[in-house]
Amino acid sequence: MAEITATARNGDDSARPARPFQRFGAWLSQEKVFRWIPFVLVEGTLILVIVIPFLLTIYISFLRWRANRPFEQATLTGFRNYEQVLTDDGFWAALGRTFYFAGSAVLLELFIGFVLAMLVHRITRGRRIYITIFLIPMMVVPVVAGYNFSMIYLDSGPLNQLIAPLVEPFGIDPRIRWLSNPAAAQWAIILADVWQWTSLTFLIFLSGFSALPPQLINAARVMGASPRQIFFWVELPLLKPAIVIAVVIRSMEALKLFDPVVLLTFGGPGTSTQTIAYYLWEQVWQFNKFSFGAAASILLLIIFSVLIFTGIWLLTRQSAALKRERMQ
Amino acid sequence: MLENSLFRNADPDFFAEWKEQTGVEVIAEPLGYTDIPSKVMGECVAKTGAFDIFNDFPYTQPDAASCGVLMSMDDFAAKGQPDFSGIPDAFVAQQKYNGQQYSMVLDGDHIMLVLRKDIVENEQARAEFKEATGKDLGCPATMADWEEQAKFFHTEAGQTRWGITFEQPLYGAMGYRSVNFSHRHFPAYFGGLLFDEDMNPRINTEQGINAIKAFSSIVQYMPEDIQGWGTPQIYPFWRSGQAYSVMSFPSIFGNANATEDSKVKGQQIPCVIPATTAGGEPVRRAAEAAGTGYMINANGKHPELAYWYIQWLTSPSVGNRAIAHPKGFWDPYRTQNLGDPGIIEKFGEEFLETTMENAKYTTSLLFIEGHYEYMKILDDNLADVMNGNITAEEAAANIEAGWNDVTEDIGRDNQIEVYRKGVEDGLYVDKF
Numbered sequence: 072m073a074e075i076t077a078t079a080r081n082g083d084d085s086a087r088p089a090r091p092f093q094r095f096g097a098w099l100s101q102e103k104v105f106r107w108i109p110f111v112l113v114e115g116t117l118i119l120v121i122v123i124p125f126l127l128t129i130y131i132s133f134l135r136w137r138a139n140r141p142f143e144q145a146t147l148t149g150f151r152n153y154e155q156v157l158t159d160d161g162f163w164a165a166l167g168r169t170f171y172f173a174g175s176a177v178l179l180e181l182f183i184g185f186v187l188a189m190l191v192h193r194i195t196r197g198r199r200i201y202i203t204i205f206l207i208p209m210m211v212v213p214v215v216a217g218y219n220f221s222m223i224y225l226d227s228g229p230l231n232q233l234i235a236p237l238v239e240p241f242g243i244d245p246r247i248r249w250l251s252n253p254a255a256a257q258w259a260i261i262l263a264d265v266w267q268w269t270s271l272t273f274l275i276f277l278s279g280f281s282a283l284p285p286q287l288i289n290a291a292r293v294m295g296a297s298p299r300q301i302f303f304w305v306e307l308p309l310l311k312p313a314i315v316i317a318v319v320i321r322s323m324e325a326l327k328l329f330d331p332v333v334l335l336t337f338g339g340p341g342t343s344t345q346t347i348a349y350y351l352w353e354q355v356w357q358f359n360k361f362s363f364g365a366a367a368s369i370l371l372l373i374i375f376s377v378l379i380f381t382g383i384w385l386l387t388r389q390s391a392a393l394k395r396e397r398m399q
Numbered sequence: 400m401l402e403n404s405l406f407r408n409a410d411p412d413f414f415a416e417w418k419e420q421t422g423v424e425v426i427a428e429p430l431g432y433t434d435i436p437s438k439v440m441g442e443c444v445a446k447t448g449a450f451d452i453f454n455d456f457p458y459t460q461p462d463a464a465s466c467g468v469l470m471s472m473d474d475f476a477a478k479g480q481p482d483f484s485g486i487p488d489a490f491v492a493q494q495k496y497n498g499q500q501y502s503m504v505l506d507g508d509h510i511m512l513v514l515r516k517d518i519v520e521n522e523q524a525r526a527e528f529k530e531a532t533g534k535d536l537g538c539p540a541t542m543a544d545w546e547e548q549a550k551f552f553h554t555e556a557g558q559t560r561w562g563i564t565f566e567q568p569l570y571g572a573m574g575y576r577s578v579n580f581s582h583r584h585f586p587a588y589f590g591g592l593l594f595d596e597d598m599n600p601r602i603n604t605e606q607g608i609n610a611i612k613a614f615s616s617i618v619q620y621m622p623e624d625i626q627g628w629g630t631p632q633i634y635p636f637w638r639s640g641q642a643y644s645v646m647s648f649p650s651i652f653g654n655a656n657a658t659e660d661s662k663v664k665g666q667q668i669p670c671v672i673p674a675t676t677a678g679g680e681p682v683r684r685a686a687e688a689a690g691t692g693y694m695i696n697a698n699g700k701h702p703e704l705a706y707w708y709i710q711w712l713t714s715p716s717v718g719n720r721a722i723a724h725p726k727g728f729w730d731p732y733r734t735q736n737l738g739d740p741g742i743i744e745k746f747g748e749e750f751l752e753t754t755m756e757n758a759k760y761t762t763s764l765l766f767i768e769g770h771y772e773y774m775k776i777l778d779d780n781l782a783d784v785m786n787g788n789i790t791a792e793e794a795a796a797n798i799e800a801g802w803n804d805v806t807e808d809i810g811r812d813n814q815i816e817v818y819r820k821g822v823e824d825g826l827y828v829d830k831f
């Protein structure tokens with residue numbers, strides 16, 4: 072009896088048939104199977120998350136289907152949706168407006184972010200406090216930021232009260248209609264975006280400044296270069312990759328500008344603040360034009376891909392040039 | 400229930416009462432009313448069955464019913480025999496789409512005009528107005544009369560008129576002029592059917608162009624930011640006493656009387672919607688600008704329970720209590736509301752009589768598939784006219800072309816059939 076118990080305790084498992092998951096584990100651990108696991112996981116996820124929805128979007132873009140009719144009633148319609156998108160003035164106007172918003176916002180974000188990063192990089196006391204403060208906007212939930220700006224932009228709100236003493240002496244009406252004047256509303260959107268996302272460019276530039284090789288700067292200083300010369304001839308060229316990264320990342324995001332538009336103006340007055348992301352949302356989720364939206368999305372994907380690949384090409388060209396300079 | 404968040408403070412009392420009576424608990428998921436239509440259409444595609452009841456504007460109904468996400472209430476109603484007595488025709492018709500009942504309404508959101516009583520009853524102001532225009536001051540008979548009053552009372556800051564020194568400007572008029580809202584007021588200016596019986600737009604006509612001009616013209620007497628304002632801006636501004644008149648949802652009247660710091664508390668005159676003369680003869684049309692309807696999700700898990708709750712809530716007796724609820728935003732709309740003590744206490748007899756008179760002129764907004772797209776085209780072009788980018792004639796042509804595109808895209812035959820049925824049912828007051 073004692074012998075039998077001891078055998079059981081010692082775990083002589085070979086006598087028992089393996090459980091299914093143990094057999095599965097053993098099968099997975101075989102070299103010929105194991106090496107395929109990462110591939111299957113990565114490719115499977117890619118197919119599920121990207122390829123299938125993408126193919127479905129392409130398929131829907133060739134259908135005639137509004138969501139206010141059952142999908143079963145959809146019919147193939149060839150390139151009709153693409154033709155409609157390309158001949159729709161609203162699409163091109165929204166696209167143009169998006170480039171205007173994104174261009175203006177990204178330029179301001181780059182400039183302000185760069186200046187702030189340069190200043191913070193140079194100070195020694197209270198640096199962490201400044202970094203924390205400048206990063207806060209990026210961490211604010213966009214809905215909260217949008218609501219705050221809707222209060223700030225009120226006709227009798229704090230922004231106009233701040234501006235009043237500056238412009239009133241010149242006889243200019245200080246009551247800027249931030250959300251109802253078409254041009255002012257556009258800048259209201261741009262400024263809200265700049266406030267929130269300058270943090271990101273600041274962070275990128277700050278890491279760029281922190282990564283500058285001190286020996287090069289010291290060498291320039293020893294050779295008699297002025298601070299201005301050091302900045303323009305040493306630091307700025309070395310920061311080019313960081314600048315390109317900031318441009319690419321922020322441009323990609325700014326082209327998708329949506330939150331402040333919905334939260335502040337709903338695309339108005341008229342269509343003056345309607346970006347391409349808002350336009351698409353409206354076509355699909357307000358007007359139920361899923362096929363039209365799918366075709367517009369594919370066209371946008373092509374347009375934005377060209378831009379993004381151009382950006383990446385610039386980035387790699389800059390990196391290569393920098394490497395060559397260092398080698399020399 | 401996917402709940403319009405306006406009712407999140409009042410609904411729990413009715414949920415509790417329903418649970419006490421039936422043991423059935425209603426759980427609500429509040430959402431802003433601008434987001435609900437896309438949620439409903441999302442449910443149409445996803446078919447999650449997460450909600451049993453949709454609480455939204457009736458205008459979501461055409462798209463939602465067509466895609467199959469709404470369950471027809473006809474079978475349940477045959478058993479339940481709901482009481483629709485005392486409800487104006489346009490409201491009853493809004494409960495149906497293409498011949499089937501898909502919703503029950505509990506809200507009279509037909510727009511009305513409110514004037515400042517303290518100014519209208521100012522003897523000096525009355526005399527000056529009479530002298531300037533030859534007319535007695537009071538509720539304006541036509542839109543042109545309203546604009547005339549707005550022009551007369553529009554006062555710049557610092558001016559002293561009728562013995563009152565205005566430290567802040569007094570705007571002659573206020574109304575909804577932003578995208579997503581302009582179209583809700585436009586029928587009051589147009590005064591007729593927007594399409595003929597073959598779904599040809601009637602906007603690019605003298606009547607349409609006159610309506611666009613009148614709609615845009617009065618903006619010069621409104622606050623400069625009016626095109627960016629919705630209810631959260633318009634209601635407080637009216638309460639601040641900086642306007643002579645406002646055309647709005649009727650709840651503005653009760654809101655201004657019930658708010659503690661309101662400067663127009665007890666100083667309001669409710670008026671029946673002024674008549675438009677865009678088509679020649681004066682016609683009063685108070686658009687049902689929003690409204691609150693209750694619909695059943697066809698994918699929901701408890702459709703019959705949903706129906707019984709809806710019928711109970713919208714019934715005359717419970718509906719009266721809902722409309723009288725101090726935290727609710729439901730407005731009076733049926734004759735049974737007139738005699739209810741709670742409603743009289745909340746709204747006042749003068750307002751009730753006016754809003755019920757106004758209900759006679761209530762017309763639905765366009766109640767066909769593609770409602771939001773048709774109306775967006777109208778809103779965008781009205782905004783362009785108000786901003787001086789295009790003329791009323793150009794806007795009318797643009798709207799006509801845009802509406803035709805939508806009609807063709809959805810299917811003209813289908814739209815004609817549904818539109819004709821709606822006109823026959825009395826949705827728009829007007830007939831072909």
